[in-house]
Amino acid sequence: MSCPDKSVLLHGMLDGELDVVGALAFEAHLKECPACAAEYRRQQAIRAALRRPELRDRAPDALRRKLEAALQPPRVPWWRRLLGDWRLGGAGAAALAMALMLLLVVPRGGDDLARQLVDSHVRSLLAEHLVDVPSSDRHTVKPWFVGKIDAAPPVVDLAAQGFPLVGGRLDYLDRRVVAALVYRHGGGHVVNLFVWPQPGASDAAPTAETEEGYRLLHWVRSGLEFWAVADIDLSELQAFQAAYQQGAAAQGMP
Amino acid sequence: MRGTEDAAKRFRETVLPCLDDAYTLARYLTRSTTDADDLVQEAFARALRYFDGFTGGDPRPWLLAILRNCFYAWLRARRSQQGEPLPDPEEAAAEATADPWGQTPEDPEAALIRIDEAAVVRALVEALPEPFREVLVLREMSDLSYQQIAEVTEVPIGTVMSRLARARLLVKRAWLARQGEEAP
Secondary structure (H helix, E strand, O other): OOOHHHHHHHHHHHOOOOOHHHHHHHHHHHHHOHHHHHHHHHHHHHHHHHOOHHHOOOOOHHHHHHHHHHHOOOOOOHHHHHHOOOOOOOOOHHHHHHHHHHHHHOOOOOOOHHHHHHHHHHHHHOOOOOOOEEOOOHHHHHHHHEOOEOOOOOOOOEHHHOEOEEEEEEEEEOOEEEEEEEEEEOOOEEEEEEEEEOOOOOOEEEEEEEEOOEEEEEEEEOOEEEEEEEOOOHHHHHHHHHHHHHHHHHOOOO | OHHHHHHHHHHHHHOHHHHHHHHHHHHHHHOOHHHHHHHHHHHHHHHHHOHHHOOOOOHHHHHHHHHHHHHHHHHHHHHHHOOOOOOOHHHHHHHOOOOOOOOOOOOHHHHHOOOOHHHHHHHHHHOOOHHHHHHHHHHHHOOOOHHHHHHHHOOOHHHHHHHHHHHHHHHHHHHHHHOOOOOO
């Protein structure tokens, strides 16, 4: 039986955590105490067994590849490169982390519109994809859309209502180029408002959907189809919708 | 977005090389390759989200602390799903002073089958209660210092030392029992 009061020293010695004085003192003790010396040798043997390389695991290649792929910067689609190269600076790693998490946990597949919208929202949070025209000034954002899209959407800054405008972007949805207005909310959240013309469509009041945990709000007004997508509470998204519509009305949209 | 790209690049260069350490700890904690896979993915996603908070130095304690938190959250969720109470780690630590290998093997034949030694050692480690298993894996498989283990497991260094001593004592007893020797 080794000396009970030497247990911590013995393990400290084994782990190289003793200072020089402590190590020398313990070595001196080992010379005098056969029980501790035997225990020390036994622990060294166990430690050698525990440190065999087979007991350390190598991550499977599939896992490594999945993580590496999720960490690659997203590829920029050809049509986006043709459209221009405006970017928003410095949004931090948070958006990318979120995108990584989604890439890893959200099963892909399905091609209905809600899923496409959510995919587009998620892609927008990836590097290089949030906005093409970074500006909180609607007089900059609105003209940017003109000529790039059939109908430029009403651009309203909602900073006073808690949704500052970040900018605008073109996106590709349902085989057509659509406008996306980007708003921030409550620090980290992003609201994407997708807009495209739907000539002849009658006005429709907002209806809510949930897809992959994201909130979607859909409405039609004046021949334009609107889809707001965000990971915020429905009541907040409804407040956003009301504020946007009010602002658009103030700009002369019926 | 330059900032995000740089952060992703820095993350790839500093945190991704710790993947094997993360996977090793995940595997010993979950005792399952599929659960370890899931746990590592979750931990990396969370690590990337909190990468701003990484202040430099050895990234392993930082990453492994995140992984360990993910593990206990996962364990809590799983146990509450199955209606099992979650044992308090301190309580589990106290209980484990009893020798879990005191009893003879259920099937004496099994002990005679020649098993790869590494597999035996792995089984011994996996049989340790969580508070001892994690300090032993962090020390022996990832070669973390006492200070780093204390950071990962969020306990004082003194507790790390006593748990490590206890973990090795438990392994030794089991080891000696396997070899048919008399434990001192």
